Amino acid sequence: MLMWKSTPKTVLLLKKLGPELMKEAKEVASFLYYQEKMNVLVEPEVHDIFARIPGFGFVQTFYTQDTSDLHERVDFVACLGGDGVILHASNLFRDAVPPVVSFNLGSLGFLTSHTFEEYRQDLKQVIHGNNTAEGVYITLRMRLRCEIFRNGKAVPGKIFDVLNEVVVDRGSNPYLSKIECYEHDRLITKVQGDGVIVATPTGSTAYSTAAGGSMVHPNVPCMLFTPICPHSLSFRPVILPDSARLELKIPDDARSNAWVSFDGKRRQQLSRGHSVRISMSQHPLPTVNKCDQTGDWFHSLIRCLNWNERMDQKAL
Numbered sequence: 001m002l003m004w005k006s007t008p009k010t011v012l013l014l015k016k017l018g019p020e021l022m023k024e025a026k027e028v029a030s031f032l033y034y035q036e037k038m039n040v041l042v043e044p045e046v047h048d049i050f051a052r053i054p055g056f057g058f059v060q061t062f063y064t065q066d067t068s069d070l071h072e073r074v075d076f077v078a079c080l081g082g083d084g085v086i087l088h089a090s091n092l093f094r095d096a097v098p099p100v101v102s103f104n105l106g107s108l109g110f111l112t113s114h115t116f117e118e119y120r121q122d123l124k125q126v127i128h129g130n131n132t133a134e135g136v137y138i139t140l141r142m143r144l145r146c147e148i149f150r151n152g153k154a155v156p157g158k159i160f161d162v163l164n165e166v167v168v169d170r171g172s173n174p175y176l177s178k179i180e181c182y183e184h185d186r187l188i189t190k191v192q193g194d195g196v197i198v199a200t201p202t203g204s205t206a207y208s209t210a211a212g213g214s215m216v217h218p219n220v221p222c223m224l225f226t227p228i229c230p231h232s233l234s235f236r237p238v239i240l241p242d243s244a245r246l247e248l249k250i251p252d253d254a255r256s257n258a259w260v261s262f263d264g265k266r267r268q269q270l271s272r273g274h275s276v277r278i279s280m281s282q283h284p285l286p287t288v289n290k291c292d293q294t295g296d297w298f299h300s301l302i303r304c305l306n307w308n309e310r311m312d313q314k315a316l
Contacts, residue, residue: 002099002129002136002288008075010039012098014089015080017045021105024080026056028119032078033058036127041074071096076126076288080116082106087263090143090163090285099138101126101288110205110304113290126288137289139296141202141218142242143281146262149247151273160262161281164203168248168276169195169228171259171269176231178254182247183240191248193230195258198223198246198278202285205305207264213237215307217297223280242280249275 011032015021025046032038040059042050047061062070071093079085079102086102103119104112114122129136146166148158160166168191170177179191199208201216204224209215213226214237221242227235240246250258250270260276261267270276289296301307 002126002138002286004075004130008038008127010041010073010075012041012070012074012077012089013046013080014043014077014085015046016085016106017043019049021080022049024103024105024116026050026053028078028080028123029056029059031120032123036123038127067092068094071098074098076101078123079103079112080105081112082109083111086111086285086287087163090161091263091265093283093285094159094161095283097283097285099126099286099288108304110300111202111287113296113300114288122288122290137292138286139218139289139293140284140286142200142221142284144198144200144223145279145281147277148260148268148270149275149277150271160266161283162203162262163200163285164206164263165197165199165208165224166260166262166276166278167195167197167207167228167264168258168260168270170256173256173258175255177256177258178251179258180249180251181225182249184245185247189235191227191230191235192232193235194228196228196248197226198248199226200224203263205301208237209305211237214239215301217294219293221280223278244279246278247275248278249273 015025029040032040042059044061050056050059076099077089089100102112103114103116105116144162146160146162148155168179176192177195181189197208201218201220204216208224208226211226211228213224223240223244226237250272252272254272258270260270
């Protein structure tokens, strides 16, 4: 349940970069500033657009080079777009993350449970949730802390927090990937195939599902370990506890290098001797529910993935 110690004063408004959705962003910014008396922050690129529009001088921005104290300035985040905007919000906050309320203006929107048509009602519910009888539910979405190592030593500046998944794959190499997988420094298996996905419960309905992994409710504390096209008939996806500490290492005898990506971005090469260490982040991402944690999840499964949609069997 979302409970404010004091009435929220500042909101970070995120949208797809560029001119798209500016009409909706102007509408929401005006509502938050004039009706709810809130400070409105946007990203510098969006601020440049707002600065050229008369009547929007109240919109503020921040320096993207240093977002270490952004969570202290912002009470909650309002996202306009699809799931990519929520992933971007996760990337902005390396440590603590303010509550995120998202409005579905994208293509799929599995994580965006709120409709834009009801943004006034839903934002009022978030801002004044302490004063309502039903309250506001949130889902604490687990993130993964990933760090790249070279020959056992941490590579400076290569720490990433992941909301969906970290993927190690063969890239454009013609050979199978060979990836040694350790848990708490014990070798558990070797992946020989296109690669491997380590996903959060939130990411379980994304790439991991397409590769044959289970779909897991975001409240379940676990990691999903899903191979990508393994050259083995017995290599099934598994689910590990959130206490697991994984290391995915490219061995010295691998035929080729591999590639790693974090939430589908920041893709980089892993040479022989490089590894990625993965553990649960201490800072989850809290998302505001439309109804409740389980109801929103099942609604998204049916709305986005047509889960178990079939015609009813007729009576005898």
